[in-house]
Amino acid sequence: MTKDHVHIKGLNGLRAMAALAVFANHYGQIIFVDQTLGYFDLGVLLENGNVAVSLFFTLSGFLLSLPFWSHLLFATACPKTTTYLLHRLARIAPAYYLCLTLLICFENGWQFALSHPDVVLHYMFLFNFTEFSIFSINSVFWTLAVEMQFYFLLPLLFIILRKLPKQPVILLLLIILASYILNDLLIHTFKESIDWPWDTKLLWIRVHGAVLNHSVLAHLPHFLSGVCAASFVTQQATVTPYKKHYDLIFCAACLLLISILSTPIYEYILIPAAPYGFPITSILLVLIILSTPQSLLAVKILDSLLFRKLGTLSYGFYLYHLPVFNYLYELMQNFGYSATVHWFVFIVSSFIVTLMIAFISYRMIEQPILRKIKHHPAQKLNT
Secondary structure (H helix, E strand, C coil), X not given: CCCCCCCCCXXXXXXXXXXXXXXXXXXXXXXXXCCEECCEEHXXXXXHHHHHHHHHHHHHHHHHHHHHHHHHHXXXXXXXXXXXXXXXXXXXXXXXXXXXXXXXXXXXXXXXHHHHHHHHXXXXXXXXXXXXXXXXXXXXXHHHHHHHHHHHHHHHHHXXXXXXXXXXXXXXXXXXXXXXXXXXXXXXXXXXXXXXXXXXXXEEECCCCHHHHCCHHHHHHHHHHHHHHHHHHHCXXXXXXXXXXXXXXXXXXXXXXHHHHCCCHHHHHCCCCCHXXXXXHHHHHHHHHHHHHHCHHHHHHHCCHHHHHHHHCXXXXXXXXXXXXXXXXXXXXXXXXXXXXXXXXXXXXHHHHHXXXXXXXXXXXXXXXXXXXXXXXXXXXXX
């Protein structure tokens, strides 16, 4: 494996697939889908499409940790922490702040006293720590808060791994196990809800609530699964792409994942305090990520022009799709059309409008800022 992790074929397409899965999941929450074929249930598959969140976190851990692994294993240039964080902020914050500000303005959120802490927490990426704010403005935002917190954890993690150089992957696996156990204990020992200390009308933490179930700790195993996978890739000195067994691994992992998510099997693999079917689905996602760049079939599909372009726009697509769903649903109702009856019009129009907004956001906001950061002389890796 080369140490220049500029582009890995197919992974941008996997981002596109994850964004489409979340889109389908929210569509299924709005429009009831009841299509079955034997044990296969399309409605259940759409409902379980939120496993794409696990794919997002796993992919993030995989890609972001590659240069850190190169430094740790081969003594290459160490990513400068300030540069790394600046790049991460430039990638996630501008479009997020645009979407957040537009939603606050359209919903007149600043006019209500109870919404003031909610707005402040959203701008600080800390809203996932309170029940009253975690899903308040745009329910998909909570993943961005968790992602931002992962950005800060990753350099600290590799400082620990550098101090303990022997068997870093085993240490990571122990951290995954410890984080799961700690999260399970936290959820099951938390017995009394807590009000927001500055305003008792607002709820801070609820027993078995969203804050505990959607925390950084709860999703750390998914992120670290990607980090572990990146270690395996980095240690491969050379890669012979497109061997047949990679096609088999990719196809088998995809088929098994779809079979689990579209049938009652999913209910049987769930364990307490482990979202998205961890660890079984996470293992399958890691296999998909690892096999994709070396599978001819996967590369043909996921590295095609269509999926690469959609992967490039996937962040904006993910960011804006739910507000578009909600707006078009109400718009159709106002004109006397049921989104349930006219489901095809609803999903096609939602997809097109979301894609257009994502394209405009990328070209006018995300891309210019990323180019400026990338070409700034001060943003080179620390040697």
